[in-house]
Amino acid sequence: MTPTELAPRFFIAVAVILAFCRVVSWLLAKVGQPPVVSEMLAGVLLGPSLFGLLLPGVSHAVFPPALLPVLYVVGQIGLVLYMFQAGYAFMSHRQGRLAATAGTISAAGVTVPLVLGALLVLLTDHAVPMRKPGVSLGVSAAFVGVALAITAFPMLARIITERGLAGTRHGSLSLAAGAVDDGAAWLLLAVVLSFASGRARPAVLALGGVLVLALVVWFAGRRVTRALFESEGIGDQGRLLGTVALLFLMAWYTDEIGLYAVFGAFILGVIMPRGERADRVVDTLTPIASTVFVPLFFTYSGLRTEFGLFGDPKVLAFALACVVLAIAGKFGACWGAARLRGESNEVALRVGALMNARGLMQLIALNVGLDAGIVNSALFTVLVLVALVTTIMTSPLLAWLERRAPRPAGLDSKIVASANVP
Numbered sequence: 001m002t003p004t005e006l007a008p009r010f011f012i013a014v015a016v017i018l019a020f021c022r023v024v025s026w027l028l029a030k031v032g033q034p035p036v037v038s039e040m041l042a043g044v045l046l047g048p049s050l051f052g053l054l055l056p057g058v059s060h061a062v063f064p065p066a067l068l069p070v071l072y073v074v075g076q077i078g079l080v081l082y083m084f085q086a087g088y089a090f091m092s093h094r095q096g097r098l099a100a101t102a103g104t105i106s107a108a109g110v111t112v113p114l115v116l117g118a119l120l121v122l123l124t125d126h127a128v129p130m131r132k133p134g135v136s137l138g139v140s141a142a143f144v145g146v147a148l149a150i151t152a153f154p155m156l157a158r159i160i161t162e163r164g165l166a167g168t169r170h171g172s173l174s175l176a177a178g179a180v181d182d183g184a185a186w187l188l189l190a191v192v193l194s195f196a197s198g199r200a201r202p203a204v205l206a207l208g209g210v211l212v213l214a215l216v217v218w219f220a221g222r223r224v225t226r227a228l229f230e231s232e233g234i235g236d237q238g239r240l241l242g243t244v245a246l247l248f249l250m251a252w253y254t255d256e257i258g259l260y261a262v263f264g265a266f267i268l269g270v271i272m273p274r275g276e277r278a279d280r281v282v283d284t285l286t287p288i289a290s291t292v293f294v295p296l297f298f299t300y301s302g303l304r305t306e307f308g309l310f311g312d313p314k315v316l317a318f319a320l321a322c323v324v325l326a327i328a329g330k331f332g333a334c335w336g337a338a339r340l341r342g343e344s345n346e347v348a349l350r351v352g353a354l355m356n357a358r359g360l361m362q363l364i365a366l367n368v369g370l371d372a373g374i375v376n377s378a379l380f381t382v383l384v385l386v387a388l389v390t391t392i393m394t395s396p397l398l399a400w401l402e403r404r405a406p407r408p409a410g411l412d413s414k415i416v417a418s419a420n421v422p
Helices: 003-029 035-045 056-062 065-092 096-124 137-149 153-162 169-197 201-230 236-256 261-271 276-302 307-311 313-340 345-355 359-371 377-392 394-404
Strands: none
Touching: 003 035, 003 056, 003 065, 003 276, 035 153, 035 276, 035 359, 035 377, 065 153, 065 236, 065 261, 065 276, 096 137, 096 169, 096 313, 096 345, 137 169, 137 313, 137 359, 137 377, 153 169, 153 345, 153 359, 169 201, 169 261, 169 345, 169 359, 201 236, 201 261, 236 261, 236 276, 276 359, 307 313, 307 377, 313 345, 313 377, 345 394, 359 377, 377 394
């Protein structure tokens, strides 16, 4: 299709996506699900699992294959802008006595599900058709392990914001641990892609690129952003344009080194100076991004998901095992790590519930694996199910925890230390 033919298809596709997301969001709000979960589920339902199954001709007309790259690119804009806001909000609620505990939670939340996922693939390889021909057993096992180890940091941030948990002990611990968790998981994914390609370049590029980025951010990042926002010769429009340029530059760099664009966006949000000028820029950028652009990425992933594959009992059994191990590994490990660090059971349970959500970042990793040729359609669909289940269960689980044991005094206001630990 030519660009002239694609443009009207893009406009009608966006209209369908936004309208459908709104309907699903309205329905799921009645059972306490936040909009981010609705957008994720709506994206899957617009794919071959429902829309394409019931109305294949209409689905192909609304979402022709040539439109997928456009949806992907526009969706990336939404993710980058949203993660920039998440980084800005995270530093607004930071506390200095979180690092050691968050690091312990993150280490446990990566290691345990990584091992469980890899073992599941190794033990079921000859019984379930999960491995793509030509891909080694080690690469498949490592990929599934990494996929289960991921925490959906953007979703986690959005759920925390929408439920009013920003500034609480468990909300801040989860944000800090989730950021480290996903950074580690993406480095591990780069290593898996290196082994899959038979080349060391992706892993070396990711590790070296992170080191260079850290040095640049440490020595120059805050100076550049401070100059942009403190200079009296630059107006609001100039600051907005300068921020977008820096944001896309950071997104480009982290994408090029294999860490994915959202991490560059999050880092820029973290190093931004706080103040009314920065608040105005963030408030201008984020509403349209989160409302219009982010749902496009969910639909892009949904168009590649086929739940009809669960008609094979072996695939269904593998999917259920993945879901159980994903929950046990992430929720259980993060809860246990928080308790070992001296956190109260109330805080530890809430941290485990929040860290268990995988949605957005797992979908990103799955698309990377599918595009790299190391994931087949059955494994892609299984892991999409894991992302859906673990994300959908987060809000009901948090609500149940609230009913079972209301937050102790101080947990629902500013950050307080629930235990005298760093």
